[in-house]
Amino acid sequence: MKMLSQKKTLGQAITLMALMAAINIIASVVAALSIVASIILIIILPLTSTIIVLTCPEKYFPIYAFATIGLSLAATIWNIDITLFYVVPSIVSGFVFGFCIKRSLYFGWSIVIASVLQMGISFAIIPLINALFEINFIDDLLAIFKIYDAIPGQIFICVSFYLISLIQVFLSYFVVRNEVSKFNITTQSINGYKCFSFLGICLAICVAPIAFLSIGAAYTLELISITVSGFVIYEFFKTGAAKRLIASAGTLLFNVFLVAILYKFIPDYCGLLVFTLTPLIICLLCFCYFLLKKEHDEIK
Numbered sequence: 301m302k303m304l305s306q307k308k309t310l311g312q313a314i315t316l317m318a319l320m321a322a323i324n325i326i327a328s329v330v331a332a333l334s335i336v337a338s339i340i341l342i343i344i345l346p347l348t349s350t351i352i353v354l355t356c357p358e359k360y361f362p363i364y365a366f367a368t369i370g371l372s373l374a375a376t377i378w379n380i381d382i383t384l385f386y387v388v389p390s391i392v393s394g395f396v397f398g399f400c401i402k403r404s405l406y407f408g409w410s411i412v413i414a415s416v417l418q419m420g421i422s423f424a425i426i427p428l429i430n431a432l433f434e435i436n437f438i439d440d441l442l443a444i445f446k447i448y449d450a451i452p453g454q455i456f457i458c459v460s461f462y463l464i465s466l467i468q469v470f471l472s473y474f475v476v477r478n479e480v481s482k483f484n485i486t487t488q489s490i491n492g493y494k495c496f497s498f499l500g501i502c503l504a505i506c507v508a509p510i511a512f513l514s515i516g517a518a519y520t521l522e523l524i525s526i527t528v529s530g531f532v533i534y535e536f537f538k539t540g541a542a543k544r545l546i547a548s549a550g551t552l553l554f555n556v557f558l559v560a561i562l563y564k565f566i567p568d569y570c571g572l573l574v575f576t577l578t579p580l581i582i583c584l585l586c587f588c589y590f591l592l593k594k595e596h597d598e599i600k
Contacts, residue, residue: 313356320348321368324387328372331386332379343464345387346414347472349394353402354476365391381429381437388425390468393418397469401476408496408531411469412524418465419520451515451569458516462523493535494590500528500583507576515569522576529579532586 327345352364369388376383393414400410429437442453503525511518558574566574 313360316355317352317360317364317367320352321364321371323348324368324391325372325375328376328383328387332376332382343468343471345390346394346397346418346468347475349391350398350401350472350476353395353398361395365395381433381435384425384429385422385437389418389421389465392421393465393469394472397472406493406496407473407477408493408528408535411466411473411531412499412527414469414472415462415465415527416524418468419461422461422465454514454516455519455569458514458520459523462520466523466527493532494587496528496535497532497583497587497590500525500532500579501587503528504576504580504583507573511570511573518570518573522573522579525576525579525583529582532583536586536589 324345348368349365352361356364368391372383372387373380396417397410397414400413401407405413426437429435438453438457442448442456445456447453447456503521507518507521507525510521554577558577562574
């Protein structure tokens, strides 16, 4: 892809930055006009920043960021709240994802870090939007989907924010994954996978105590742990040790029976949290395998 090549001259960098900024501005205008259409278009926004990070000199990044955000806000002056909510987190997460790739961080870490950061920035911007425009952004958003109960609303907001962020970053990854070799970028060794498995274990363990504080946050943690376990399984299959995952695959069936038996004893809206056992066991098995494999390799 010619666009994903190193821009060594100022003219090449400015041309690409102008094109990416224009894409952001168009997406912002469409988002301000139609929330439904924006869900599709906004998915591309992190990709533009990721491309800039991978191809342009770092000294131009602040110029691109401020110009893109400023022009997007100016182009949607009649509906700035939507632009603040969509554009700013997406641009930041795209930059972070690009930097993670450029620093040869394991792609699983890059995707999780960027998506969680974008979700966090989105939540952080909401109080600003509420204060500036004297609205309740969350209630207005839930009203669009006709969700009026507090707990389902909390779950919907937390889960949808994370899933949208994850989809955006995944799209960026699938576009650039075959092009990173042009920039002499490599991924981490087995140590990166081992730490990633440990992250999945910690997240899964935290789901139950977090549920007492925020049911929405608990479901978000569960989804993140499932995301991590998905990457772990992918790496596990690459090692040629797929047969060792038979036990972890059986945990899904075990979870179904466990939910059926315990559902009436589980508080309302918490039943699906039991499925956190699946990523917990998968990550635990894979962590042990990667740990033992490293020790075996060192002995050899």
